[in-house]
Amino acid sequence: MASTSKVRLLVLGTGAMAANHARLFMADPRVDVVAAxxxxxxxxxxxxxxxxxxTSFGSLDAALAWGKFDAVTNVTPDAVHHPTTMKVIAAKKHVLCEKPLAETFALADQMATAAEKASLINMVNLSYRNVPALQKARSLIAAGEIGDIRHVEASYRQSWLVGKHWGDWRSEPMWLWRLSEKHGSKGVLGDVGIHILDFATFAIGMMPVSxxxxxxxxxxxxxDRxxxxxxxxxxxxxxxxxxxxxxxxxxxxxxxxxxYGNVLKLDVFGTSGAIEINHGLDWTEIRMCSGEDVHTQSWRRVQADPVPTIHTRFIDAVVSGENGEPSFRRGADLQAILDMCLTEDAGRAVAVKSTR
Ligand SMILES: NC(=O)c1ccc[n+]([C@@H]2O[C@H](COP(=O)([O-])OP(=O)(O)OC[C@H]3O[C@@H](n4cnc5c(N)ncnc54)[C@H](O)[C@@H]3O)[C@@H](O)[C@H]2O)c1
Structure with missing residues (x-):
């Protein structure tokens, strides 16, 4: 698109997470948020x-009939991502979609294929990509700073089923859909499992093969109800x-x-060093043990410079015409692994390979 015109953006789904999208896009002078x-x-x-x-609309169809926007940020519930995004793609609008991209690999693959065929910008909001320490770890590992990787340990730790820090799921309905498949939840896997899978595999630049x-x-x-x-x-x-x-x-x-309220932990152990990240709601630590330090098990803190957010990179992509990461294809590949976790016989080979 012409570099002088602003990107006209539609916010689709105006629940809890949408405020975050509005704030990030409105902070970008290249964007006009034109409708909700x-x-x-x-x-x-x-x-x-x-x-x-x-401007605001009570349905996507009404917004599409109006049509005065270039891109959509899709902040609808998980099960709504696929049907709405397919319509947005058919209308030739670029789209940033919340995670998980869809409920299954088959649906996520349809979204990726449709967006690729239409040559539209398609990205998924795997928001921990915005953590500078993760980007730093990836570049150190890619540069060979810890040698050949031997072990990875990663966990996404929440405790809202135990502690009342986010409210009480026993009495507050807003939490209950997350516990119920009937209400569209894929449980912890779809909620935050996808984040830690992306975090670990993006850091090391490899996907599981089994x-x-x-x-x-x-x-x-x-x-149980x-x-x-x-x-x-x-x-x-x-x-x-x-x-x-x-x-x-x-x-x-x-x-x-x-x-643990909301903590991501990642340890990567290589043949000549190791990297550790601990990331909480408003803090991050990244440490490394490498070089001569491997003989004394001494760790040093690593400096990680700020990185552009996915929202900024989505607009970069719309302006340049070159797709950004994480793409729908990456979202679909992650979904393929989540699908495998949910099958009875989960001990199988993995065919997907995307690392970006
Ligand atoms: N990336 C992250 O870290 C992160 C964090 C929180 C939530 N999320 C994701 O964001 C998405 C939204 O989560 P939320 O907490 O804001 O949910 P929410 O329920 O608060 O809001 C969703 C909104 O979408 C609306 N909606 C439903 N169907 C629609 C449709 N067909 N067209 C238009 N609007 C529709 C609902 O009425 C609701 O207002 C989910 O997919 C969730 O997984 C991602």
Missing amino acids: TDVDAARAAAFAEKHGIT LQARVKTFAKAEG IGEYPLDANDSAAMQVEFGNGALGVIHASRFMTG
Whole structure:
């Protein structure tokens, strides 16, 4: 598109996460957030008013009929990403979609294929890509600073099924859909398992070539249900993987990691060094042991410079016409692995290879 005109952006879905998207896009002088859309028209209107957006719609169809936008940020619930994004692509609009890209690999693959065929910018909001330490770790590992990778340990630790720091899921309905497959949840795997899988595999630049996984739904309420919500979605998932170079990995995600509110941990061990990242809600530590330090097991802190957000890089991509990462294809590849974790026989070879 012409570099002098602003990118006209539509916010699709105006719930909790949409405010974050609006704030990030509105901070970019290359963007005009022109409209907000939600199936709840009143919510869309209130969101538009709050954020100073001039136009709002009560359906995607109405917004598409209007059509005065170049790109969409899709912040609808997980199961709505596929049907809405397919319409947006058919209307030839660029799209940034929330994670997980879709409910299954088959649907995510359709989205990636359609966007690629239409030559549209397509990115997925794997938001931990915005963590400078992750980008630093990837570049150090790619430069060979820790040698050949042998082991990876990664975990996404939450404890909202134990602590009341985000409210009480036993009495507050807003948490219950996340515990119920009937209500569209893929449990901890779709919620944050996808983040830690991306975090670990992006850092090392390799995808698993084989995988075994266990997922677990713990008994936590009488009859395993609360009102109309069967509590059947997975609470914890553990993957054991092998990477293309023979390295072994353990990737774990849980809502029962007591004492941790929202922490991502990654350890990568190589033949000549190791890197460790701990990332919480508003803090990050990255340490490294390499060179002569491997003989004394001494660790030093690593400086990680700020990196552009996915939202900035999405606009870079729309302006330049060159797609950015993480792309829909990456979102689909991650989904293929999540699908495998949910099959009864999860000890199978993995065919996907994207590392960007
Ligand atoms: N990247 C991250 O770190 C991160 C963090 C939180 C949430 N998310 C993702 O963001 C998405 C939204 O989460 P949320 O917490 O904002 O959910 P939410 O339920 O608060 O908001 C979703 C909104 O979408 C609207 N909606 C539903 N169907 C629609 C349709 N067909 N057209 C238009 N609007 C529709 C709903 O009415 C609701 O207002 C989810 O996919 C979630 O996984 C990502």
